[in-house]
Amino acid sequence: MLLERSAELTGQASYRDRVSAHPKIEPRFGTVVKEILGDDAVHALRIVDGGGTESELPTEAVFAFPGLVPNTDLVRGLAALDATGRIAVDAELRSTARGVCAAGNVREGSPHRAAGAIGDGATAALALDRYLRNGEWRTGRRASRSKPRSPAPR
Numbered sequence: 001m002l003l004e005r006s007a008e009l010t011g012q013a014s015y016r017d018r019v020s021a022h023p024k025i026e027p028r029f030g031t032v033v034k035e036i037l038g039d040d041a042v043h044a045l046r047i048v049d050g051g052g053t054e055s056e057l058p059t060e061a062v063f064a065f066p067g068l069v070p071n072t073d074l075v076r077g078l079a080a081l082d083a084t085g086r087i088a089v090d091a092e093l094r095s096t097a098r099g100v101c102a103a104g105n106v107r108e109g110s111p112h113r114a115a116g117a118i119g120d121g122a123t124a125a126l127a128l129d130r131y132l133r134n135g136e137w138r139t140g141r142r143a144s145r146s147k148p149r150s151p152a153p154r
Contacts, residue, residue: 001057003031003047012113036062070106082108090138092127093120098137101127 002019007029009016019025030050037044037056044056070086079095079102080088087095087102089109094101103120105112110120131137 001025001059002027003033003045003057004029005032006030007050033062033064072106075100084108086110093124094127094138099128099131 002025004010004027009019009027019027032048033045034048034054035046036042037046042059042062044058045062046054047057048054070084072081072085072087075081075087075095075097079097079100082088086108087100087106089095089102089107092101093103093107101124103124104110104117107120110116
């Protein structure tokens with residue numbers, strides 16, 4: 001059983017096609033998991049369908065898709081965050097905090113794809129390498145060797 005909150009499968013087309021064609025995967029759309037039930041082990045999920053009806057779905061295991069809520073608490077107050085809690089970045093994935101880049105699902109504008117996160121990592125690594133070699137953070141400004149301001153200027 002695959003529980004999907006939206007009305008259709010999301011994600012990369014090749015994955016959607018494989019899931020749709022798999023005889024052992026039954027998608028249930030418009031469904032939200034409200035609670036995982038069990039003591040020492042999972043025995044059911046409390047779910048809510050699109051019409052607001054709550055029910056229990058027996059199960060022995062759960063795989064929750066990670067990454068929908070950005071884990072950015074460690075930079076809160078240091079780097080600017082957008083309205084969704086993701087880290088605001090420029091084209092080189094530099095945040096407003098000097099020396100902090102963001103890649104993958106935690107950055108604003110992320111495509112939420114593994115390949116995108118890989119590319120983000122390479123872009124961020126280049127920006128950080130340039131910063132560590134010559135102190136340049138944004139628009140060619142050299143970094144101060146004193147304690148950085150919080151948040152650092154764009």
